Amino acid sequence: MHHERRAVMLHSVFERAFHEQMRALAGWAIGIAVYCLLMVSVYPTIRDNTSITKLVDSYPKAFRQMFAIYDFGSGPGYLRGEIFSLVGPLLVVILAVLWGSDLIAGEEERGTIDILLANPVSRRRLCLEKWAAMTLGVAGVSAVFAVVLLAVGPAAELHVGVDPLIAATLATALLGIMFGTTALAISAGTGRRGLARGVTAALAVAAYLVSSLSGLVGWLGPVRPASPWYHALGVDPLANGLSWHPLVLVALTLALLVLSVTAFERRDLAVS
Amino acid sequence: MTRPVIELEHVTKHYRAGGGVDDVSLEVAAGDVFGFLGPNGAGKTTTIRLMLDLIRPDSGRISIFGLDPRADGIAVRRRLGYVPGDLVLYERLTVRELLSHFSYLRGGLPWGEIEELTERFDLELDRPIGALSKGNRQKVALVQALMGRPDLLVLDEPTSGLDPLVQRQVHEALREAASAGRTVFLSSHFLAEVEQVADRVGMIRAGRLTAVERVADLRSKSVHLVEVRVAGRLDAERFRQLPGVTSLDVVGQTVHLRIAGPLDPLVRELAHHDLEDLSIREPDLEEVFLEHFGATAPTEPRREAPTHAP
Structure with a gap:
């Protein structure tokens, strides 16, 4: 390493938002990759072990429905149950909500926002650049699912197609971004990180439960289209491939983004 | 303009x-x-x-x-x-x-x-x-x-x-x-x-x-707070007569006074005393407020209303 005038020049708010999260993002990406590899590495054993598949088949229906564990004998069925029904999207949603709630309110709570917004930068631009960084980061981390599973899939004989895997990964990313933007909207409107995290977490849990239980609980059926989780993974992209459903997430995200900017532009910034 | x-x-x-x-x-x-x-x-x-x-x-x-x-x-x-x-x-x-x-x-x-x-x-x-x-x-x-x-x-x-x-x-x-x-x-x-x-x-x-x-x-309105401890006889009246002295307090051998404007007369008066201790300080902000803008300046009737510059 030569220590010349290798000046690190940092520029836009977008760049800084990334710069600040670089290490955290790498951590999330590695964690997701390790989780995927672990799950895939035990797949052949589980598939070939009839007592496990039988045990799984004997679980109560409600339980299997809730965690999407059925059809462990096939690669897509296994991935759906072990990765894409809950743990995978949950990880991405957690990352997005932590980050989304921190974008504006974090600077406010730490007290850096005064000096930042004394620069000739509009609140709208600040909000949009930060959102773009979060969106790109969450998409990048989500991509690890597709990359790892596509890379090791053949060796583990998962027999899962490229299209369904990309569809599931895309749905996961969009779900995360949607909840990240929800957290942004609440925190940009209130300046309170904790509130944004709590409310968004509650919404995400509700969305998950509605999506996973609607096949089981009759009265939930009509509410199902209101659940973003349903439009992301409830429609089983691993089995059905790409569909129009994720567009609902895109529309929701854009609406929430507009709300974030409008709410942020209107209010007083908190004193640290 | x-x-x-x-x-x-x-x-x-x-x-x-x-x-x-x-x-x-x-x-x-x-x-x-x-x-x-x-x-x-x-x-x-x-x-x-x-x-x-x-x-x-x-x-x-x-x-x-x-x-x-x-x-x-x-x-x-x-x-x-x-x-x-x-x-x-x-x-x-x-x-x-x-x-x-x-x-x-x-x-x-x-x-x-x-x-x-x-x-x-x-x-x-x-x-x-x-x-x-x-x-x-x-x-x-x-x-x-x-x-x-x-x-x-x-x-x-x-x-x-x-x-x-x-x-x-x-x-x-x-x-x-x-x-x-x-x-x-x-x-x-x-x-x-x-x-x-x-x-x-x-x-x-x-x-x-x-x-x-x-x-x-x-x-030009600046005020000083003075505390003098003298040995021997203390004639507080002489301090009270000094130009600019707005309040005065005697505790034993110590005189506390508040003086506005130049300090020269005070210094000359002090030369006639046998000083044991002397402190002269500017009032802190709170005291300035009291002095000039008299929220509650008890020692003083008051000279002029707060001025509002254009």
């Missing part, structure tokens, strides 16, 4: 938790150094945050460079450098990263000029801000405010926590800015600081602007 750089007209801002400012009107002309003086919690930071559109007034009008800080915020802030009162910087960035980031946000400033400033204030560019002392962080804030030579500097207690040597450096930089024709709005709770650098001073207390005066006028 050119339009004032800063105009506040009947600006009111209340917080739900209490505090804020009440019907504040003031003007700062181009090229002026305006000292904004008041105790902590008086509304100095609120006023400044209103000017920067970080918060919005409940009522009243604010104009900076003749522009509305909300509608034309970008245009206003492009010409404005700011040091916040509760300074928090991005701990994990280096000084270089922070300054290049803000320089970019200001439309790209010549880096050479920024380095000149960091050298002047003796800052190491590649140290993380989290590793800097409070004084050095304050210097970073000052550099980012000064860079690009903005027409208006808004500084919220920029010297708090700095050692006297650095304070002097800061004051020097402010005087330079002023002599280059730039406008400075400096908040402080030190009368001495404001006296040193400002042309005019506004006093704020409990959210209300109680007075705006020229520093020169304020100085």
Whole structure:
């Protein structure tokens, strides 16, 4: 390493938002990759072990429905149950909500926002650049699912197609971004990180439960289209491939983004 | 007449938790150094945050460079450098990263000029801000405010926590800015600081602007608090007769007195006594308020109503 005038020049708010999260993002990406590899590495054993598949088949229906564990004998069925029904999207949603709630309110709570917004930068631009960084980061981390599973899939004989895997990964990313933007909207409107995290977490849990239980609980059926989780993974992209459903997430995200900017532009910034 | 750089007209801002400012009107002309003086919690930071559109007034009008800080915020802030009162910087960035980031946000400033400033204030560019002392962080804030030579500097207690040597450096930089024709709005709770650098001073207390005066006028009214302990006979009447003495108190062999204007007569009187102890100090801000703007000045009937400069 030569220590010349290798000046690190940092520029836009977008760049800084990334710069600040670089290490955290790498951590999330590695964690997701390790989780995927672990799950895939035990797949052949589980598939070939009839007592496990039988045990799984004997679980109560409600339980299997809730965690999407059925059809462990096939690669897509296994991935759906072990990765894409809950743990995978949950990880991405957690990352997005932590980050989304921190974008504006974090600077406010730490007290850096005064000096930042004394620069000739509009609140709208600040909000949009930060959102773009979060969106790109969450998409990048989500991509690890597709990359790892596509890379090791053949060796583990998962027999899962490229299209369904990309569809599931895309749905996961969009779900995360949607909840990240929800957290942004609440925190940009209130300046309170904790509130944004709590409310968004509650919404995400509700969305998950509605999506996973609607096949089981009759009265939930009509509410199902209101659940973003349903439009992301409830429609089983691993089995059905790409569909129009994720567009609902895109529309929701854009609406929430507009709300974030409008709410942020209107209010007083908190004193640290 | 050119339009004032800063105009506040009947600006009111209340917080739900209490505090804020009440019907504040003031003007700062181009090229002026305006000292904004008041105790902590008086509304100095609120006023400044209103000017920067970080918060919005409940009522009243604010104009900076003749522009509305909300509608034309970008245009206003492009010409404005700011040091916040509760300074928090991005701990994990280096000084270089922070300054290049803000320089970019200001439309790209010549880096050479920024380095000149960091050298002047003796800052190491590649140290993380989290590793800097409070004084050095304050210097970073000052550099980012000064860079690009903005027409208006808004500084919220920029010297708090700095050692006297650095304070002097800061004051020097402010005087330079002023002599280059730039406008400075400096908040402080030190009368001495404001006296040193400002042309005019506004006093704020409990959210209300109680007075705006020229520093020169304020100085001529300056008051000293004197405490003398004498050995031997003490003739308090002789002190009471001195010109400018407004109150006097004798406790045993000690005289406490308050004297306005020149100290010369007092010093001459003291020469006739056998002094055991002597202290002469300037009153702190609170006492100045009591003295000049008589919220509750019990020892004194009162000379004149608070003056409101134009």
